[in-house]
Amino acid sequence: MFLIAQVARAQITLNLALNNRPQPWLSDWVNPVNGQMIISYMMGAALNDPSVKLKTTLLDERGSIIGVSNINSARIYTLRPGVNQFSIADALQLQNLALQGNLQNLLQRTGRLTAGQYQLMVEVMNTRGDVVRAIQTRPFFITSYQLPILMQPASGSSLDAHLAQNIIIFRWTNLIPSSQELIQYRVQVFEILPGQTAMQAFRGNRPLLDEPAIRGTTQYIWRPNLPMLDSTANKQFIWTVQTLDAEGLPIPGMDMNIQGRSEPAIFSIVNQMGTMDMKRKNEDPIKR
Amino acid sequence: MNYPTKIALFMALFLAFESNAQEKKKPISIGGDMGIWYDGYGLNKAPSSAVPDFYQARRPSNLFRYSFNPTIAVGKWNIPLNFNFSPIQTNLTTPSTSLGGKQSIWQFLTNPVNNFGIRPKIGTTEILLGTQYLKYSDLSTGDLGVFGYGVNLAPGKFRIKLFNGVSQRPVNYLAPTIIPLSDGVTGAYQRNQWMGQLGLEKEGKYFAGINFVKSIDKLSSISSAPLSPIDPQENMVVSFLTKVTTDKGWNYHVELGQSFYTRNLNTPLSSSPVEDFKPFISSHTSTNKDNAVMLGIAKKGKDWEAGAKFNYYGAGYYTAGYPFMNNDRMEYLANTRFNAWKKKMNVVASIGQRFGNLSRISGPSLTKQIIANVNVFTQFTDRFSMNTSFNNFGFNVPGFFGYKSVSNELSVNPAYAWINSEMSHLISGTYTWSKYDETTLNVMTNNNTQTALILYVPTFFNKKISPDFSLMWFRNTAPSITLNLLSATSGVTWEPAPKINLKAQLQYNLSTMAPFTANKHLLATSGFDWDIYKKLTWQFSMTVNLYRFGTELPGSLFTPAYSGSPGYSESTLRTGLQYKF
Numbered sequence: 049m050f051l052i053a054q055v056a057r058a059q060i061t062l063n064l065a066l067n068n069r070p071q072p073w074l075s076d077w078v079n080p081v082n083g084q085m086i087i088s089y090m091m092g093a094a095l096n097d098p099s100v101k102l103k104t105t106l107l108d109e110r111g112s113i114i115g116v117s118n119i120n121s122a123r124i125y126t127l128r129p130g131v132n133q134f135s136i137a138d139a140l141q142l143q144n145l146a147l148q149g150n151l152q153n154l155l156q157r158t159g160r161l162t163a164g165q166y167q168l169m170v171e172v173m174n175t176r177g178d179v180v181r182a183i184q185t186r187p188f189f190i191t192s193y194q195l196p197i198l199m200q201p202a203s204g205s206s207l208d209a210h211l212a213q214n215i216i217i218f219r220w221t222n223l224i225p226s227s228q229e230l231i232q233y234r235v236q237v238f239e240i241l242p243g244q245t246a247m248q249a250f251r252g253n254r255p256l257l258d259e260p261a262i263r264g265t266t267q268y269i270w271r272p273n274l275p276m277l278d279s280t281a282n283k284q285f286i287w288t289v290q291t292l293d294a295e296g297l298p299i300p301g302m303d304m305n306i307q308g309r310s311e312p313a314i315f316s317i318v319n320q321m322g323t324m325d326m327k328r329k330n331e332d333p334i335k336r
Numbered sequence: 337m338n339y340p341t342k343i344a345l346f347m348a349l350f351l352a353f354e355s356n357a358q359e360k361k362k363p364i365s366i367g368g369d370m371g372i373w374y375d376g377y378g379l380n381k382a383p384s385s386a387v388p389d390f391y392q393a394r395r396p397s398n399l400f401r402y403s404f405n406p407t408i409a410v411g412k413w414n415i416p417l418n419f420n421f422s423p424i425q426t427n428l429t430t431p432s433t434s435l436g437g438k439q440s441i442w443q444f445l446t447n448p449v450n451n452f453g454i455r456p457k458i459g460t461t462e463i464l465l466g467t468q469y470l471k472y473s474d475l476s477t478g479d480l481g482v483f484g485y486g487v488n489l490a491p492g493k494f495r496i497k498l499f500n501g502v503s504q505r506p507v508n509y510l511a512p513t514i515i516p517l518s519d520g521v522t523g524a525y526q527r528n529q530w531m532g533q534l535g536l537e538k539e540g541k542y543f544a545g546i547n548f549v550k551s552i553d554k555l556s557s558i559s560s561a562p563l564s565p566i567d568p569q570e571n572m573v574v575s576f577l578t579k580v581t582t583d584k585g586w587n588y589h590v591e592l593g594q595s596f597y598t599r600n601l602n603t604p605l606s607s608s609p610v611e612d613f614k615p616f617i618s619s620h621t622s623t624n625k626d627n628a629v630m631l632g633i634a635k636k637g638k639d640w641e642a643g644a645k646f647n648y649y650g651a652g653y654y655t656a657g658y659p660f661m662n663n664d665r666m667e668y669l670a671n672t673r674f675n676a677w678k679k680k681m682n683v684v685a686s687i688g689q690r691f692g693n694l695s696r697i698s699g700p701s702l703t704k705q706i707i708a709n710v711n712v713f714t715q716f717t718d719r720f721s722m723n724t725s726f727n728n729f730g731f732n733v734p735g736f737f738g739y740k741s742v743s744n745e746l747s748v749n750p751a752y753a754w755i756n757s758e759m760s761h762l763i764s765g766t767y768t769w770s771k772y773d774e775t776t777l778n779v780m781t782n783n784n785t786q787t788a789l790i791l792y793v794p795t796f797f798n799k800k801i802s803p804d805f806s807l808m809w810f811r812n813t814a815p816s817i818t819l820n821l822l823s824a825t826s827g828v829t830w831e832p833a834p835k836i837n838l839k840a841q842l843q844y845n846l847s848t849m850a851p852f853t854a855n856k857h858l859l860a861t862s863g864f865d866w867d868i869y870k871k872l873t874w875q876f877s878m879t880v881n882l883y884r885f886g887t888e889l890p891g892s893l894f895t896p897a898y899s900g901s902p903g904y905s906e907s908t909l910r911t912g913l914q915y916k917f
Contacts, residue, residue, distance in 0.1 A: 073599060075620070075622030076599075076600075076622075079564060142609070155609045156624060158624055158695055159599065159609075163699045164700075195662075197705065202729075210789055210806050211768075215821060219729075219741075219772060221705075224693065224733055226777055236429075243403055244449075245469055250429055251427070252450075253427075254395065254396055254428060258392075267783060269819060278877060280877055288660075302663055303662070303663075304569065306566060
């Protein structure tokens with residue numbers, strides 16, 4: 049019996065080439081960037097059934113099981129002699145994977161796992177699910193980024209025209225978690241033209257400012273050199289920060305856009321000539 | 337059937353139905369305005385072929401914008417039109433349609449920069465055609481313009497709103513090329529959006545209703561699909577909203593929302609991990625479902641106002657109506673506004689805290705943010721007033737890869753005015769102190785900023801000229817960087833004739849980044865507002881920027897080396913004609 053099992057195993061070899069930092073959305077694991085699974089099948093003399101099922105087990109960093117696929121509802125694959133290529137999504141079997149407790153709830157809510165170290169174990173089984181024909185385990189690390197939050201000028205704030213036409217300071221929070229690679233922040237400011245909504249200007253206008261901040265800093269001092277005392281122009285702006293990785297590609301955040309752009313903020317320019325105007329002076333600078 | 341056909345059919349059916357409701361024809365009246373605006377921009381650089389390119393053009397060379405916003409009243413019909421459009425594409429955060437900037441009529445109509453909206457209304461029935469910016473609620477939809485058709489009905493206390501349209505125009509993907517050098521076009525799927533609201537309302541008293549918003553990317557809308565990660569998406573939000581205002585000045589606001597979001601419609605259909613929401617959503621492996629809550633309470637008194645709000649957005653809560661919404665957070669905010677000291681003092685204050693990474697998918701720790709702000713304005717005498725404000729922002733992520741930033745800003749702004757028989761004088765000063773400390777990977781950096789501004793405004797009672805003068809000083813010190821700026825500005829407005837107002841402003845500043853010599857900058861702007869006829873106004877403004885770099889950007893760095901000081905001159909012309917009906 050032991051000999052038969054060895055012969056049977058010898059017919060199938062499993063190679064799980066998993067990126068050790070795969071994309072955080074598990075449904076994205078179909079993308080080649082996350083790696084691939086290769087099952088090599090050599091016709092053997094003793095047992096040459098080409099039909100197999102996969103059993104997937106997800107373990108945490110301590111090796112405790114946190115999720116197992118249902119072998120009964122697993123898809124049956126018929127292997128071709130030689131090399132059979134699969135995506136990592138095939139190895140993960142997301143539609144057939146049951147996670148434990150809070151992780152299943154988190155997966156339903158976000159499509160992701162909590163940040164941390166995990167292990168993916170894949171077993172190639174016979175169709176009855178009682179004989180393991182090949183097995184491999186690979187570790188991986190999951191993390192998702194939260195894009196910077198714009199701090200200053202705060203959304204809804206009003207800036208004095210005399211100051212703002214010389215200097216506007218933009219500040220934002222760091223990318224979370226801090227990245228070990230050199231990331232780049234680009235500050236983008238759009239003028240809201242008369243008759244436009246803020247989001248319309250953001251989606252349709254060319255930015256007045258589209259400049260990188262000094263690497264490693266979360267502040268940009270803009271010298272606008274724009275006339276802001278006149279009532280006809282430069283009265284309202286919408287700004288954002290775009291976060292780019294070392295290759296200049298947007299870092300995906302938590303929003304729907306995959307542009308690496310933080311939730312934008314609006315600020316207005318007011319001419320403080322009417323300094324004695326009590327009502328104007330007491331506009332709420334932070335409206336959220 | 338495409339959208340223009342649907343809109344025309346919808347309009348025809350509705351007019352046929354409503355024609356019976358019209359009474360005798362009444363005279364036609366028209367209000368509103370129309371206009372044309374032109375922005376011209378020019379940039380000259382010295383040296384002109386500098387490498388690297390040290391300054392980029394920041395506006396398009398020519399930009400025409402047209403507006404046509406009349407409100408036509410015919411009998412019982414009231415028909416506001418909102419046409420604001422430009423034939424030139426200037427999109428950045430949404431893709432332009434092609435390398436040459438050409439767009440089809442459909443892409444022109446659905447370009448987010450353009451509005452083509454009509455909202456005919458009769459009685460309690462309002463028809464919505466073309467581009468509409470519809471805000472149903474904070475958790476459903478409100479940010480985006482949608483081009484399509486719909487209706488608002490308000491029979492009695494019932495409120496029924498329906499709309500169907502396109503919130504994102506289709507753009508074909510174009511690959512980058514080397515010859516000719518091109519970044520290509522990112523591409524986008526057409527996003528169709530359905531929206532509905534069903535509620536009960538008594539104006540000024542209460543509203544209670546349910547909002548539905550569904551959006552789906554149309555795969556067949558483009559012939560060349562964008563590359564991943566721009567995948568076709570689907571989203572649906574259902575929210576319950578209620579708002580109550582009592583006679584005693586209390587306001588209550590509650591909204592509960594649930595969203596279904598499929599990140600990629602190309603992933604396999606699967607009822608796991610999220611079950612289908614039939615008949616609206618067939619789940620894929622990339623579908624998730626989450627909730628959001630907004631609560632608010634406020635009380636308004638005679639000389640005061642106070643409120644508190646609480647918001648929660650689950651990490652998987654998405655709505656196509658607010659595509660940049662920041663989720664995975666919980667926050668509370670308390671704010672107040674009151675008068676004191678015989679109404680001579682006005683105070684506005686708020687304090688709040690925001691917690692992020694509730695799901696822990698970005699690390700083991702919560703992010704914590706504090707926002708505190710207070711603004712006090714005091715009118716000590718008729719002549720002397722003072723405004724003081726203090727802002728504090730703090731952000732903290734504990735842990736080895738943590739991050740911390742604290743920003744404190746104090747601003748004092750006294751103003752003194754005096755008057756004689758011929759003129760009044762106003763002197764206003766502003767001093768701002770700002771400190772910004774940041775700790776990343778256990779390395780702390782400090783930013784200190786000081787700003788001082790003094791402003792003098794004389795007003796002549798018997799002259800039609802009004803000048804103002806200001807001086808400003810700014811200093812920012814940060815690790816390895818010290819920036820100083822000195823600026824002098826003078827402006828003047830002059831009314832040479834009753835219908836014309838001339839304006840001019842001159843500003844000169846020196847900015848120095850130690851240890852380099854100063855950059856010099858001159859800004860000159862002039863223009864006028866002229867009521868040419870009773871209903872026709874012409875606005876004109878011309879601005880010139882002359883900028884010369886100091887040793888911060890030496891010409892010797894360029895290839896080939898430039899012997900002079902690099903600089904640029906920038907001219908902006910903005911003019912518009914506006915006609916009021």
